[in-house]
Amino acid sequence: MLDLGFVRANLELVEAKLRARGADPAALLGDFRSLDKSRRDAITQSEQLKARRNELSQQVGALKKSGRHDDAAAVMDETRALKTRLDELDSAAAALDERMRLALASVPNLTRDEVPAGTSEADNQVVKTWGEPKKYDFEPRPHWEVGESLGILDLERAAKLSGARFAVYMGAGARLERALIGFMLDMHTAQHGYTEVLPPFMVNSKSLFGTGQLPKFAEDLFRCSDADADAAARGEFKDSDHWLIPTAEVPVTNLYRDEILDETRLPISLTAYTPCFRAEAGAAGKDTRGIIRQHQFQKVELVKFTRPEHSDAEHEKLTRHAEEILEALDLPYRRVLLCSGDTGFSSAKTYDLEVWLPGQRLYREISSCSNFDAFQARRANIRFRPGGAKAKPEFIHTLNGSGLAVGRTWLAILENYQQADGSVLIPEPLRPYMGGLDKIVREF
Numbered sequence: 001m002l003d004l005g006f007v008r009a010n011l012e013l014v015e016a017k018l019r020a021r022g023a024d025p026a027a028l029l030g031d032f033r034s035l036d037k038s039r040r041d042a043i044t045q046s047e048q049l050k051a052r053r054n055e056l057s058q059q060v061g062a063l064k065k066s067g068r069h070d071d072a073a074a075v076m077d078e079t080r081a082l083k084t085r086l087d088e089l090d091s092a093a094a095a096l097d098e099r100m101r102l103a104l105a106s107v108p109n110l111t112r113d114e115v116p117a118g119t120s121e122a123d124n125q126v127v128k129t130w131g132e133p134k135k136y137d138f139e140p141r142p143h144w145e146v147g148e149s150l151g152i153l154d155l156e157r158a159a160k161l162s163g164a165r166f167a168v169y170m171g172a173g174a175r176l177e178r179a180l181i182g183f184m185l186d187m188h189t190a191q192h193g194y195t196e197v198l199p200p201f202m203v204n205s206k207s208l209f210g211t212g213q214l215p216k217f218a219e220d221l222f223r224c225s226d227a228d229a230d231a232a233a234r235g236e237f238k239d240s241d242h243w244l245i246p247t248a249e250v251p252v253t254n255l256y257r258d259e260i261l262d263e264t265r266l267p268i269s270l271t272a273y274t275p276c277f278r279a280e281a282g283a284a285g286k287d288t289r290g291i292i293r294q295h296q297f298q299k300v301e302l303v304k305f306t307r308p309e310h311s312d313a314e315h316e317k318l319t320r321h322a323e324e325i326l327e328a329l330d331l332p333y334r335r336v337l338l339c340s341g342d343t344g345f346s347s348a349k350t351y352d353l354e355v356w357l358p359g360q361r362l363y364r365e366i367s368s369c370s371n372f373d374a375f376q377a378r379r380a381n382i383r384f385r386p387g388g389a390k391a392k393p394e395f396i397h398t399l400n401g402s403g404l405a406v407g408r409t410w411l412a413i414l415e416n417y418q419q420a421d422g423s424v425l426i427p428e429p430l431r432p433y434m435g436g437l438d439k440i441v442r443e444f
Helices: 004-009 012-019 025-029 032-065 069-107 144-151 155-162 173-192 205-211 230-232 248-258 307-330 373-382 406-416 428-434
Strands: 123-132 195-197 259-261 266-278 296-308 333-337 351-356 362-371 383-384 396-404
Touching: 004 012, 004 069, 004 155, 025 373, 123 230, 123 307, 144 173, 144 406, 155 428, 173 195, 173 296, 173 373, 173 396, 173 406, 173 428, 205 230, 205 248, 205 373, 205 428, 248 266, 248 296, 248 373, 248 396, 296 307, 296 406, 296 428, 307 333, 307 396, 333 362, 351 406, 362 373, 362 406, 373 383
Parallel strands: 195 266, 259 383
Antiparallel strands: 123 333, 266 296, 296 396, 333 351, 351 362, 362 396
């Protein structure tokens, strides 16, 4: 969420940044200046009347003490009239404040100046390419053909169980998924210094509001029967409602919601494996083959909490940590700086890592690494005290990225390591996690 004072002082800049995202400032903010003035006027009038009421209360005491009870009664009548007017003003101010809060909650983060202007992924900038795509003496196949021919990927039975956009992994395919999770977590903890977290896989509405999924993106989520989507859209959050997490970013970031962190602990670097659940409401007709876009998938997430002046450097570190997984597995990839129109709602700056898929002859996103500045921290009220215990708390900066999306790494291995005889080689770093297995062949 943006700071109200910043929006008030920089409204033209905010509107320009929103237009650069392809958003309509009027639709998001309405007549902001008029709304803000009405709210501030109501608050000012309320404060003035409260001061007058206090004066009258003192007069009543003095008049009664001097025996002027009739005069005291008249002043008390004025005090009661003030109370009625105060109640009206307080109610109006509260309503205007709620309108302001809901308006700000719907406004995306402002992208950094270095983020390129653009309206779609066509305007993103490739800033780095690593590795050479392998050359094959046969026609490489897409992962769904490789997996099905080996008997390690069953989309048909998954559809029988759960419908479209689900997958069943079998035999060495299931073990490869598990191996990737262990390998990623071990690399991020042992080599990169992250602390592993195993969070809940269901969260409440406050958590989803904190990271920016609610109220705007409720249709992209799976909610449990006790969750009230209409209430969440109004900003009314209950602790007893539950939603399936779309990413570990949500529970891990909200670990410190409503807390003031000790600055000596910063930066805090956490990593977590979780399943992720997404409704993919806007994905009809997209990526219908294979396991690119699923309702349920596994992911290893990286989350950082840092001082504002260090967040750029930590963003680069986090992105490199995700890249090093791809490099260790010898999977060609590129780093892409997203343009303003393709940057996510809560992000100020995002790098996408895209892995090369020879069976589909394209690069495909496998990780998004984002710096949110104080946007999420302001929504979740996560702060720190710069300069000691007596200093005024400031909002922290949060960052996160996939380190990596496990299913997409799985399919990238199938496509990049496939052999002419239909088998798939296991990358060297994963073989200890596979019990020494160096090749996947059809088992049954």
